[in-house]
Amino acid sequence: MSSVPLLPSADPDSYVSTPLTYDEIGGTAHESMPAGYHHVDVEKHIGTGLEFFELAGRRIVEWDMHRGAGLRVRSSAASATVDAVVVLLLGPVRIPCRVVEVIEESHHRGFAYGTLPGHPESGEERFTVRHDPVTDAVTAHIRAFSRPGNRVVALGGPLNRATQRIATGRYIAALTA
Template structure:
């Protein structure tokens, strides 16, 4: 299936106009063990499960090209991983929306480690309504997006705890 937006990879830099933007970076722990644990939770889809979503993927970890179908109750949320990040102090992935997703756009999930021994969860996204019900309920969609961003961060923070 084709992605439902054309700005693939834009969460790496300047995000496109005409979309709602999210950019949150929050400390979630300290030390290399916390960093490694948070990376493992992120890349194995555990962050998504820990946020209350069910996860079905064609791979056990987030890899370039992996398809994942998230589910929130009756709502199916299909995505594909469009790029990954695997650096000494940053790891994560971005996925883009597929047909049937309530939104159109991309979301980047990173775990970062800095010189002060702090571990961060960093989430960047751009999106706009992709279905009739999300167009009608756009303000409620922003509330749900904020709620899930908070849940993702909480799940990563929990995974980074000793």
């Protein structure tokens, strides 16, 4: 009888050929996100100036936003690149994701990742920051669609949404720290 680990692996390399747990890849890039999921769409002014925008963009793509939100990060790449795998750790919880899109434009930076098997949820999350060259304002934008990844998580109901709201707030706060 083989033993099955209770938790997914914390090693990003163990997910290299693992498929995503949802079909709507890139769904956070569209104005209307996929039906059948809980949606998050939070936009907040976080600062001013091109220098601040560059710093916030680096914090997103180099995983510092996640670290600043209290997560430990294990990644197959130092910064978000398409197909990079990141395993976020919060205590004993392991949260494996794969980067599905990187945004690197003159006034728009960030990435989106999708969930891998073992993630508590199933879906996609997108983290971006924009600089408005006219007003000089810098805005963070987090969009996500998700549903429970397993029956245990499904039992959490409203607690799952509260956890997601807290995490989103912590991500945005980490960009301004």
